[in-house]
Amino acid sequence: MVYLDYSATSPLLKEARAAMISAMDLIGNPSALHTPGHQAMNKIEEAREEVAKLINASPDEIIFTSGGSESNNTITNIFAGESVAVSAIEHPSMLESAKTRSKTTLIPVDETGKIDQKNYAKILEQKVPKLVSIMLVNNEIGTIEDVEALAKLAHDSGAVFHTDATQALGKIPIDVKKINVDYMTISAHKIGGPVGIGALFVKKGSPFTPLIIGGHQEHGKRAGTYQVVNISGFGAAAKYVSTRNTPLLYKEKVLPLRNLLAEQILTNIPYSSINTPLDCSAPNILNCSFEAAEGESIQLYLDAKGDIIVSTGSACASGDGKPSHVIMATRHDAEIAHSSVRFSLGLETTTADVAKVMTTLPEIIKNLQGISTLKAGNIKKEDSYYA
Amino acid sequence: MPKSPLSNHHANQSKAKLKVKPETQQKTAESGFSAGTDWIYTDSVKEHFLNPRNFLMGDESKYHADGQGIVGNPICGDQMLMLIQIDKNTDTITDVKWKTYGCASAIASTSALSELAKGRTLDDALTISAEEITSYLGGLPKHKFHCSVLGHEALASAIQDYRKKQSS
Known part of the structure; x- marks a missing residue:
């Protein structure tokens, strides 16, 4: 896992x-x-x-x-x-x-x-x-x-x-x-x-x-x-x-992995964006959104197809029917909030774990975008990444 | 605030190095679940979510539909599009395709609906209810029922669309 x-x-x-x-x-x-x-x-x-x-x-x-x-x-x-x-x-x-x-x-x-x-x-x-x-x-x-x-x-x-x-x-x-x-x-x-x-x-x-x-x-x-x-x-x-001194370990070991994952997602997954401000955030949290794909589906496909465990800000997973109030407060877009996924890393996370995500996630997103009624690419580029 | 090295990078199609065949969506998950214990969903929902039937991948304009209907709102997190082909002589649905933006139960319930609708007469297909879809899936969590089982409304809309075209 x-x-x-x-x-x-x-x-x-x-x-x-x-x-x-x-x-x-x-x-x-x-x-x-x-x-x-x-x-x-x-x-x-x-x-x-x-x-x-x-x-x-x-x-x-x-x-x-x-x-x-x-x-x-x-x-x-x-x-x-x-x-x-x-x-x-x-x-x-x-x-x-x-x-x-x-x-x-x-x-x-x-x-x-x-x-x-x-x-x-x-x-x-x-x-x-x-x-x-x-x-x-x-x-x-x-x-x-x-x-x-x-x-x-x-x-x-x-x-x-x-x-x-x-x-x-x-x-x-x-x-x-x-x-x-x-x-x-x-x-x-x-x-x-x-x-x-x-x-x-x-x-x-x-x-x-x-x-x-x-x-x-x-x-x-x-x-x-x-x-x-x-x-x-x-x-x-x-x-x-x-x-x-785990804060130092997080800075030295986990932060580079978190940033690697962010870079790989942006490079390899069309219509992805980063909700986490990479230069002023905890070293272990990466929150991303994937246009036209819904967060609960992403979460459960990652679980089923890759044994990869993440969480989502989608309303469907929240239990109260509302999308993440955090993403709504920062990006003001319900679709972005529904499509958000949080990867939170620990001291045990390895480069191999990041590689495993990148062998599984792109296909999941491509397929969800492929069967989606929404067209990816509708979110304005200038609104899509903050750091 | 200083920009990070990744500032304003936005993934786009040209950067994608994906070699994924659409049919990989239909592969059975290799990492299994213990039956009915790991997820909030029934085995049947899981099966339809992991191996959805009759979905349409990509541009829907390439599929000839005699009628189509869409329901739901992406702001709420779920939207379904149903496309149907009709045998005009028998008034029967011969093929169903769908697209869905939404959670696992939205995908599974639309997949289940596509199975339920195929081969039915239009009048019979119009009787398909949210309860029938849910029952076919062995049940859904309560909080999922109202938001994610919408496909039958899209199907009704598709039938209406077909009949409207026929009468005009």
Whole structure:
């Protein structure tokens, strides 16, 4: 199998698996004062230190949650009823929860997915949001936002700043002190940890209201019995990222493969275009569109004919009947969004994997374009690639 | 912002180095699926998706159609074109070709419809419903039914097109 869906979830690292299996033998509730409880709590605090170290935070600034969605929901819950501004390309767990809980202004992005500076300044000035949330790396097209500068502007206007760094963790260096954010969402399973565990960085002194109440865990900031096994797995994955310096590995090993795949697709597949801004994006994400071919069909043919695993921004695969809001926000074209495919590479991805894609994909696209009612070539050339 | 080395590169036909025969579309997938467990679709949908019947590859103007109809909207993600040939003496559909832009269930349901329609009289073909197509495929996920099973409307439109031409 050629697995190119690492941004959806990553295989469990053997280090994380070992830590989890070991933690399964811990019988005590970490909140208990007896010896087994204390032993379990030690594991949690070890993991917390590793996670904190990964983003240059203090351990007491880390709250374990059930994952990125809970972390994002925790943020919107703190600012429920307040004026909130979030980027138009946030993950649905931020977009939908913000819209549900608050009067929310969407900050538009340009064709690369970068925040539109003029509109951002206007929103800060006119809407006076209490909270601004802009993701560090977009999950669909990989755009890296200039969070340090954006956070400064938010702070200057009196707002606090949250960033969803779920797709950035382990892929690019992260330093919460340098970029000076007030809150940050991260998740374990994007870095080879288990699904069902994530964290929220809360800078000391930042406003906080727990989303889940009814327990004193996490100093009253997140009720619920500690998930010792998952937290141990997260800690081990975090340690792996720190000790191996995976952002450097991604830059040296994965980025050239990602760019090779982009170049080969553009060269060899008629009417293809790249939705990812290659010079300002995470090193492992490549989002492409193929005119007149539909994304779910591309995805399933790649699976069936090449054992190649990718994801798509097509409405047909989304479950809610809508095409990717990210591609719609950047390229403003439903056909382009329906035809988008995300290749997300990992440290295990090889040149042979890229070659396998290129022996399979061109034929699939040619055939889908051949039986399509749409004529490829209708999308204006100048609108078709941004970087 | 500095342009990347790939800026404004747009793949075009002249750069293509493809040597693909259309019939390769009809090859059976070599990497198999466990029956009914790996996809949300039934085996029958998978079969019609992976080996679609009666599709038209390329320019439809090269196919002589006695009637044709199109339905759907690419903005919504699905569009089907049905082309039919008719035996005027028996009022029977002798050949069906189709083109589809859409997801796996759109392709599979149009393929299934082409099998269902061939050999039927026009009046009989007009009775083909979305339910009949879905049933022929062994069912479709609920959220796929309304958006992707549209081919029968394109077929009805093709029959109408043929009858209109006959009467004029």
